[in-house]
Amino acid sequence: MAQPVNPLAEVGKSKKGKRLSPKEFFRKCREQKELLWMTIPFLIWLFIFKYLPLTGWTMAFQNFRPALSTFEQEWVGFEHFQFLFKDARFLEILRNTLAMSFINLILGFVTAIALAILLNEIRNLAFKRVVQTISYMPHFLSWVVVAGLVATALSIEDGIINTLLVGVGIIDEPIVWLGVGKYFWGIIGASDVWKNVGWNSIIYLAAITSIDQEQYEAAEIDGATRLQKIRYITLPGIRPVFIILLIMNIGYVLESGFEAQYLLMNPLNRDFAENLDIFVLRYGISMANFSLATAAGMFKTVVSIIFLFTANKIAGKLGESRLF
């Protein structure tokens, strides 16, 4: 069975060895000097760049002022968190974050699985390959480029979307898509699908190809139609991969993306576009309110971890494949 690359499972695989006595440990270290040379510099890098900044979380509990030393900061407890959850604007931002994140999650899964199934049903291999290659292309474009393409396509003057919709009579007048807040979530969802659907289908297509072909042959003898084969063989076949990817992504539920929103945001759609990451950027960098921005960022990380563990537990309880 093809599996998605799952880093958390790797930890489980490298089983705990028996505890070494300190003497034995140092003897082994001397023996494996070369392997240590290949890892310790990067472990130091890891410590400095990924673990050391975690101490910055203390800022969330202070009225942090950059000019003062650690010991002179004023501690305020959970004041910043309380402020955030009483702030109507922050709650709106939380709503936007969750909405866009769920829309992207669901649209992302549905379209990727659908594309993988349709690709698998193509019998002409050359055609299949061409479609695949083209569908991966947008994944390699930057969000700056994609945001530009989206803005052009939605433009009121000459945008293809307005031209088409007016042309077939679905709408009478061109719509300023990026100027109306309620369209924003849909635009982000659609842009995300456009950019990533091909890429996301790769893993499902791999999972489908590794389904036992005899099942299809047996179904054929029993007179199953193509749709029945998809329903009863293909979909159950990719279920384990789907569950693993779902759990992996639920950990990122407050990461609704940053670049697409930031680049397509404007004063007219801002109330629907601003998400947690933009909030952190605005308070932290533009307004230099480090404490509040850190509190918001810390909230995001803590929720991610809680969601990840909960989803993993639930999957285990339901008898599904787990991450770790």
Add this chain to the structure above:
Amino acid sequence: MDFLRKLAGKRRGIDDLVFDSVNIVLMILLVIVMLYPMLNTLAISFNEATDTVRGGIGIFPRSFTTYNYAHVFENAQILRAGLTSILRTVIGTATGVFASACVAYAISREHFVLRRFTTLAFVLTMYMNPGLIPTYLLHRDLGLIGSFWIYIIPSLIGVFNIIVIRSFMDNVPKSLFESAQMDGAGEFVQFFKIALPLSIPVIATVSLFIAVGQWNQWFDVFIYNSSIPELSTLQYELMKVLSSSAFQSSGDAQSQIQAGAAGIVETVTPQSVRAAMTIVVSVPIICVYPFLQKYFVKGLTIGGVKG
């Protein structure tokens, strides 16, 4: 219909014919949706700016010119940004791949004493994100702000890349390492002479991932080096054009520029400059990724993929 029949290949009944036809139509639609925005941009980039303003450009230029590109390539700032983009991509990819491969090799060795510790330490960081502000302050304290190395050092290693390389190296026959050890080869020799050469496909894949990430990055320029023109990159320059022209209708803000000694007046608009820049930043990647397709498809999956 003949065309459809050819694409559909052998089939059995009328149900199959309907299914295949619908499927092929859907796939052709998908291809159009994927390609049209880029083809439209390509057409605009080769169309005279004043003509583009009239609207109605599809996938072919109406009034061909290369002036938009000339304008882009005459801009000293864009050329400098291009150089920075190339430098960060080359240096970032070389150092990133080497570092990831080193760690991946070490944790693929079952006897390695820090194997579990190293794996755990790296994987945990995927979910323990310190957040923007603590990271920003760290980079400031380390003096990385206003420096080229902010593009290279903090993003040196991606955990995902380590795992991708590692799972590939797991499939290198153990006997190769064992016989090398018999001959007295150390870990460095085994890494450079056995593990790396046999992992070329995965190294290519990870190089592509890192190179694309570096080439497409604009946020670190925006946050750390936005006031230093020398350290700007192509994506950041494009982002500036995008945000400055987002609210202007394409007809506004035309800058008239004398072109050549013949005194022909050609103009550019933000729209046509943006189109040309979009093509310039996208073409290098679009030309490379199809050749690595069979590698990255394998790189994303672990386990028995047939075919």
